[in-house]
Amino acid sequence: MKNIGVLTSGGDAPGMNAAIRAVVRYGIYNSINIIGIKNGYKGLIESDTIDMSLSSVADIIHRGGTILGSARSKEFQESDGFKKALQNIKYLGIDGMVVIGGDGTFRGAQQLCNAGIPTIGIPGTIDNDLPYTQYTLGFFTALTTVLESVEKIRDTSSSHGRTNVIQVMGRNCGDIALYAGLAGGAEMVIIPEVEHNIEEICDKIMQGRARGKRHSIIILAEGAGDAKEISEIIQEKTGVGTRYSVLGYTQRGGTPSAFDRLIGSQMGAKAVELLKESKSNRLLGVKGNQIFDMDIEKALEVEKKFDQTTYDLTKILSI
Incomplete structure (x- = not known):
């Protein structure tokens, strides 16, 4: 293993730079050259690369986003585009690949593995929607960002005696909304995994007001409904002034948390x-604060189990 390529693909996530830094420095420590591939699989097709050095990853562990850039590439999924990528891998003398991203990124990694390119995947997505691992790189930073916004919205919500519906990311997985709801003391979370009852939500708001509570916070995962529409229905049914906020891409940015820096560094080195041990076709993950590796095909077949315990606890503690 003389040359390793590293790329980040799909949506960016805080902690990706920590993983890139670890790949580069651990590689150089082991006398391995690291080739940075810009803009994900697109850069692999276009041979848009940079030779990484110790100085190229200096002072990046605390930065959000990814210094290599990220993009989604439909061309890589097509036969001609994939052939170009393989040709460039051969031309660049790349012996193995480290790819950082989510489900789509890992599908690409699986293609590389099947084509005989030793590849290791690092889970980098704020949605925490990869079932084989307990947590993904960037999730806890995104959660902290959401909580900061929730606290600020709570201040103004309390001042005006309003209900606020806060929409967060999560098309198919409601983990950001669920964990933020528990940690932020929300009155209700609305997530794709559980069908919501608008009457129950309105009843809870009115019960709170009956005991003197001036405001209510509802956290909505984007895949479970539209914040504007839900806020209008709540105001119509309760008569309580209701506003909505869509946090959007603020959730992707920001300084990575200590946890994301730690697991990013550990996964990058792992x-x-x-690859140095001639192992391939593996995805890295976290369970019980330990880094583990798993066969890529088996990992991608794992079904997501809904965290019913946390959901029930959120409802109990918000009475």
């Missing part, structure tokens, strides 16, 4: 170690 990925290089596995």
